[in-house]
Amino acid sequence: MTSRIQYLVTAAVAALVLICGVSTSIAQTTSPVFRNWMNPDVADAWAKGYKGQRTTITVIDDFTSGSRFTGNLGTGSLLQRHGEWTRLEASMIAPLATMKSQSFYSGTTVSLATGLNVLNLSYGMYARGTYTLNQLAWSAQESSIINYAKNGRAVVVKAAGNDGVAIGSNNSAGNKDFLNLALAGTQSAIYVGALTTNGTVANPAGLASYSNRAGTNTAIQSHFLVVGVDSSKTGMAGTSFAAPIISGYAAILGSKFTTATPTQITNQLLNTARKDTLLNYNAATYGMGEASLSRALAPLTIR
Amino acid sequence: MCLGLALGLFAAWLSPAMAQDQQVAIHLVDMAQDSELSATAAALADGWYDESAATRITGYELADGTWVPFANWYRTDWPDTRVDMLTQFGEDFGLLWGFSTGERGEKYTIDPSLRIGFVAQAHPSTNSLLSLTVRAIAWGDLNEKTCEGDYGDIGGVQTVNCRLAATFLPPEETLQYLAHAEPNRLHISLTYSASF
Numbered sequence: 001m002t003s004r005i006q007y008l009v010t011a012a013v014a015a016l017v018l019i020c021g022v023s024t025s026i027a028q029t030t031s032p033v034f035r036n037w038m039n040p041d042v043a044d045a046w047a048k049g050y051k052g053q054r055t056t057i058t059v060i061d062d063f064t065s066g067s068r069f070t071g072n073l074g075t076g077s078l079l080q081r082h083g084e085w086t087r088l089e090a091s092m093i094a095p096l097a098t099m100k101s102q103s104f105y106s107g108t109t110v111s112l113a114t115g116l117n118v119l120n121l122s123y124g125m126y127a128r129g130t131y132t133l134n135q136l137a138w139s140a141q142e143s144s145i146i147n148y149a150k151n152g153r154a155v156v157v158k159a160a161g162n163d164g165v166a167i168g169s170n171n172s173a174g175n176k177d178f179l180n181l182a183l184a185g186t187q188s189a190i191y192v193g194a195l196t197t198n199g200t201v202a203n204p205a206g207l208a209s210y211s212n213r214a215g216t217n218t219a220i221q222s223h224f225l226v227v228g229v230d231s232s233k234t235g236m237a238g239t240s241f242a243a244p245i246i247s248g249y250a251a252i253l254g255s256k257f258t259t260a261t262p263t264q265i266t267n268q269l270l271n272t273a274r275k276d277t278l279l280n281y282n283a284a285t286y287g288m289g290e291a292s293l294s295r296a297l298a299p300l301t302i303r
Numbered sequence: 304m305c306l307g308l309a310l311g312l313f314a315a316w317l318s319p320a321m322a323q324d325q326q327v328a329i330h331l332v333d334m335a336q337d338s339e340l341s342a343t344a345a346a347l348a349d350g351w352y353d354e355s356a357a358t359r360i361t362g363y364e365l366a367d368g369t370w371v372p373f374a375n376w377y378r379t380d381w382p383d384t385r386v387d388m389l390t391q392f393g394e395d396f397g398l399l400w401g402f403s404t405g406e407r408g409e410k411y412t413i414d415p416s417l418r419i420g421f422v423a424q425a426h427p428s429t430n431s432l433l434s435l436t437v438r439a440i441a442w443g444d445l446n447e448k449t450c451e452g453d454y455g456d457i458g459g460v461q462t463v464n465c466r467l468a469a470t471f472l473p474p475e476e477t478l479q480y481l482a483h484a485e486p487n488r489l490h491i492s493l494t495y496s497a498s499f
Contacts (some may be wrong), residue, residue, distance in 0.1 A: 063342065255471065256473050267456060276368070295366050297471060298363060298366045299453055302365065302453075
């Protein structure tokens, strides 16, 4: 079958550039600054000194194509590639996490570092919806990612997609994101949908019109989170920019619970999500709810 | 509860003279609920100001959203109360002695203390007075208690600092920040007064 990589933030598909083994690490040295698109929980995390240290976020994305677009995450207007944006966003949430980048054109196995690994997937693998999952032949890259999620070796954070449909459904072009389907039922995958803004009890947020929703499959509902992607503040929309927030949260959780497994980190984020900050909450739309970093860090009971 | 019992120099004559040529008198010098350590414990209930969030942190939410205020842990029905007595030997020397009751809240204790010292005075001239007061305090430490935090599958049950259990510190590291304070162990005062 034929498959193609589709950016979740744009409909454009860049020409494939094969660069084998592209993987770079970036050390974060600047002091973090709270930006207005972030949830206030993030500032609390930094105030306590927890910024994702001892964890690694690997961003698998486009770092090589000629396709760039403008946005502003609070550091000034920039013209960057898709992967450069998602990497920057995740690093801004968890500024002391070790950031690794892998071009999604490489197709090579994603390597894991020591400590907690978080893989950020702000892309999908689309094919005609008439195919079935077992007809696909995955590259070493996606095979390794799917296996990490199945075996609980890394927190795999997957942007839900921007087709405005339930995960697993065909989009308007009759295509389906098979990477979403392949991650269904795995132990350490998280799908991330986009809210129009960060929700509060006083001002509950709704799902962005473009964002895919959890749907009726309970295996997906139970691994689906939403976070605010306020395009009025950043100039960028799409679930591509929801996933890096959860990647950062997972890294910060890993800083606190230093012996937790990727599956435990995943479940903690899922089980502590809020429903009272969402407009007309229902599981088919919002899955487990809006991720809450502060609740994920809190004990169940204290006495 | 704070009774505000600062009485100042009460100077009650509690005991008659023991011998005709050397009178020994016992005075109640002071009785008060103004312990610095009580204030320290009360401050724990006030939490801290988080500059990044521009708000005062006075509690936190558990994972299910239940609000846990610090105030319940650091309040007491009986504030630390001190009683200072003076046993006077002659005109210019007295033994200071006393105690404090200590204080107890759900998550802290202030131990009772023993207070002992002396006051001596001299008269450099007919209208002046030089006075030396020395007082030592034994025990009376403030110690914050720990909590048992249940972090579920991700972290299990861990002994933690109650106030910091929901912060971004690893649970075991929160124990480094348990409050501990000691009273001012030694107080020395030298005063000179003259009347014109």
